[in-house]
Amino acid sequence: MTPQKDIDIAIVGGGIAGLTLAIALHHRGVPFTLYEQAPAFGEIGAGVSFTPSAVQAMKCCHDGIYAAFEKVCTRNEWESKQKLWFDYHDGYNTPPGHSFPISNSLGQRGVHRAEFLDQLVNLIPQHVARFNKVLTSISDAANGKLVMEFLDGTTAEADAIIGCDGIKSRVRQELFPTSNPSYSHKYAYRGLIPMNKAIEAVGNENAQNACMYMGPGGHVLTFPVKSGTVMNVVAFHTSEEEWEDSERNVRTATRADALHDFAGYGEDVNKILQLMDDKLNVWAIFDLYDNPVPSFYQGRVCISGDAAHATSPHHGAGAGFCIEDSAILAALLSHESVNSPADIELAFAVFDECRRERGQWLVESSRFIGDCYEWRAEGVGSDFSKIENEINARNSIISDVDVVEMCQQAKGTLSRKCSSLTREISANM
Numbered sequence: 001m002t003p004q005k006d007i008d009i010a011i012v013g014g015g016i017a018g019l020t021l022a023i024a025l026h027h028r029g030v031p032f033t034l035y036e037q038a039p040a041f042g043e044i045g046a047g048v049s050f051t052p053s054a055v056q057a058m059k060c061c062h063d064g065i066y067a068a069f070e071k072v073c074t075r076n077e078w079e080s081k082q083k084l085w086f087d088y089h090d091g092y093n094t095p096p097g098h099s100f101p102i103s104n105s106l107g108q109r110g111v112h113r114a115e116f117l118d119q120l121v122n123l124i125p126q127h128v129a130r131f132n133k134v135l136t137s138i139s140d141a142a143n144g145k146l147v148m149e150f151l152d153g154t155t156a157e158a159d160a161i162i163g164c165d166g167i168k169s170r171v172r173q174e175l176f177p178t179s180n181p182s183y184s185h186k187y188a189y190r191g192l193i194p195m196n197k198a199i200e201a202v203g204n205e206n207a208q209n210a211c212m213y214m215g216p217g218g219h220v221l222t223f224p225v226k227s228g229t230v231m232n233v234v235a236f237h238t239s240e241e242e243w244e245d246s247e248r249n250v251r252t253a254t255r256a257d258a259l260h261d262f263a264g265y266g267e268d269v270n271k272i273l274q275l276m277d278d279k280l281n282v283w284a285i286f287d288l289y290d291n292p293v294p295s296f297y298q299g300r301v302c303i304s305g306d307a308a309h310a311t312s313p314h315h316g317a318g319a320g321f322c323i324e325d326s327a328i329l330a331a332l333l334s335h336e337s338v339n340s341p342a343d344i345e346l347a348f349a350v351f352d353e354c355r356r357e358r359g360q361w362l363v364e365s366s367r368f369i370g371d372c373y374e375w376r377a378e379g380v381g382s383d384f385s386k387i388e389n390e391i392n393a394r395n396s397i398i399s400d401v402d403v404v405e406m407c408q409q410a411k412g413t414l415s416r417k418c419s420s421l422t423r424e425i426s427a428n429m
């Protein structure tokens, strides 16, 4: 759509948060430029699943995002499991103890990240993106604009900046230098297993439908991706040791390391790990639990997605919350009263008001639920009925929301703030 406002917004970062925001703004006629450090849009080839609220948020941003999701998502294979989020199993004891299903209105919908992103990129024109732009600093220009400096020595100006630059956000560091991510003491082996091999190992039901295998100090989740041809595996392990290099959250390991971490686990977990590649990547799980930001904005600079509320992945909702952020930001920035840099600052204040509590709750709750899966949460332990209750109660906070209503409420709050500001200005004249 042709830009309809005389404002100039910079989005820094083109992951799920940045791209969904870009698409939502583009289709509402809000002018922006997206600066991405990589030479092209891209994502790692792992799976990500989405909750019902994430799907609502996709539709709020732009129907094309939802269409892209529908095009590439994989569901549970079995008809009887279409509303299943995960089957939670005892992954430790032999024979396995109790299992329970957790369902929601959407069931399990996983995408291969790279495939999803490839679809999203088609929803914005190429000319809005600048690549190889590593943001290094933000400062004020004499003309009232903000100036971004990039590693390649170039600069660019904007009326406002939205940092969608992920967990290690440079934009967040500029605003709140002490709000750094910390290690959750969990790390994850990730892998993709051809579905025929996965079926041989754990049978049709568990390979083709989402499963979570729980045990003391570890949990393994699996779900089908790539139209059911591949089983995505993420095997989490809790370790008291520090992560040796906080600058690099991925290190290489071997299948033998994974098997060592899950020694004593049941047959299914063992068979799954045996099918992982010999050389594996291990991802340290960092989040903003210890050092939450005091605000999602300062002046005309705002943070969204993982930059604002990076969470451990145990609710499978981090990316979904990025898209919720984009839906709210797009609703606010396209509001009829947002026409100047000062109006954008007001919109950012409303964004902070509407999103911070929910975003930071996710970070806290995700840590707790991750410990529930590993039988180490205080007051829950390995009591399966308590674990089930905790999952249901917390999933409901994530999913049983009305994102359209959230956007309406945000716009209502902005309208009220604009009117009271106008009244204040007239009273002072």
Ligand SMILES: Cc1cc2nc3c(=O)[nH]c(=O)nc-3n(C[C@H](O)[C@H](O)[C@H](O)COP(=O)(O)OP(=O)(O)OC[C@H]3O[C@@H](n4cnc5c(N)ncnc54)[C@H](O)[C@@H]3O)c2cc1C
Pocket: 012, 013, 014, 015, 016, 017, 018, 035, 036, 037, 038, 047, 048, 049, 050, 133, 134, 135, 136, 164, 165, 166, 167, 168, 169, 170, 188, 234, 283, 304, 305, 306, 307, 311, 312, 313, 315, 316, 317, 318, 319, 320, 321, 322
């Ligand atoms: C193991 C694991 C499993 C997960 N599973 C799920 C799941 O099932 N469901 C779910 O909803 N979420 C899941 N998540 C969380 C989800 O992946 C994140 O919440 C989401 O991808 C964050 O998106 P983002 O756009 O905010 O950040 P990112 O994806 O990190 O994107 C940031 C972008 O900014 C760019 N950038 C960074 N710094 C700069 C700079 N200085 N200048 C310019 N550009 C810059 C980067 O190159 C990148 O393109 C999982 C996370 C992990 C670690």
